Amino acid sequence: MTKKPWKRLVTTVLTAALGTPLLLCGSLNGSMASYFKDQINEQRELPKIGTTTTTESSHESSVVTLYPHQRESKLVVTLRVRGIPVLTFIGTKADLIKIRNGQNTQQVQASIDVINRAKVVAERLNELSHNEQFDSENITVSANIKDKSYTIKLSDKELVIIDDKTILSDTTNNLASDALQATNRLRRLMGNALPLNAIANISSTTPGKVKTGIKEQVISLRKGMASWYGPGFHGRLTANGERYNQNGLTAAHKNLPFGTKVRVTNLNNGRSITVRINDRGPYAHGRIIDLSKGAARVIGLMGSGVAPVKIEILGGLK
Structure with missing residues (x-):
């Protein structure tokens, strides 16, 4: 098959063996759309896999969907819950070649481990x-100290292991x-349960412990350009699963943990604002944070659209 550059996101329903729909790079909105455009390196259109006719009602009844795509010459499958990306299962270059070259798509799909791993979680x-x-309070996580992985559980039964492949x-x-x-993210999207503050069975001396707070001293991160986003995204789901309020004091950052409080100072006028990270972005070159409209108004960013800023961590996760 001739490889063609990816020109648009194409939605293709892929029916899994047990009825879980797989969507081939379905379209995204907001900052998360920018994230996937940035993350899928050298992305090329993949052949349709096991395409069948699926009614709109049956598709809408699926809370969890799977999106196979290419990243760094590997086949990866991203699991979304209610449209929010949660987990990415990492396959291999050989898996990608199978998808591209396979003639009997049902047999090809059944032979690919990364698709099967993702399907098991999605179906559950x-x-x-x-x-x-079901109560989403029963979604928990614990550490596997021996092999340095982590298990997400449903009522104490394994759902998925977080490791170098997931x-x-x-x-x-x-x-x-x-x-x-x-x-x-699963606790919130599957039933709006309150977030956990720490991983179970990790002692204070265990390497890799997730801290739920940050020391009192301010840790200066970096300087760069800030932008803002608002009207077109108001009311939509942010990357952490909450509704975006353009008038709130929040921001999108590429990798700071959700709930992190950050002080943003406009270096053009010295004005500062404290915001909470609840979304991902921005992905325009050179920009380090994307503020809500409300935060941008406070520090005088509305008119210029972008401005040089300094960002500092002030606190930990909520």
Whole structure:
């Protein structure tokens, strides 16, 4: 098959063996759309896999969807819950070649481990989404000290292991942080349970512990350009699953943990504002933070649209 540059996101329903729909790079809105455009390196259109006719109603009934795509010459599958990316399962270059060259797509799909791993998790979550007795408070996470991985559990039964093959979609490059954030995202999206503050069975001396607060001294991060976003995104879901309020004091950052409080100082006028990170972005070159309209108004960023800023961590996770 001739490889063609990716020109647009194409939605293709892919029916998994047990009925879990897979969507081939479905379109995204807001900062998360920019994230995936930036993250999918050398992306090329993939052949349709097991395409069948699926009714709109049956698609809408699926809370969890899977999106196979290419990243760094590998096949990866991103799991989304209610449209929010939560987990990314990492495959291999060989998997990608199978997808591109496979003739019998059902057999090809069944032979690819990364798709099968993602399907198992998606099917379980879709089942629970229709179970009125399920309480998302039962979604927990614990550490596997021996092999330095983390297990997300449903009522003490393993759902998925966070390791070098399964990470948070917008990874923090720290497995412990990925595991805690993925767990809290699932807790919120599957039933609006309150977030956990720490991973179970991690002692204070265990390396890689996820801290729920930051020391009192301010840690200066860096200087760069800030921008703002507002009307077009008001009311939409942010990357952490809450509704975006353009008049709130929040911001999008590429990798700071959700809930982190950051002081942003406009270096043109000295005005400062404290914001809470609840979204991902910006992805324009040179920009380090994307403020809400309300925060941008306070520090005099509305007129110029962008301005040089200094950002400093002030506190930990909520």
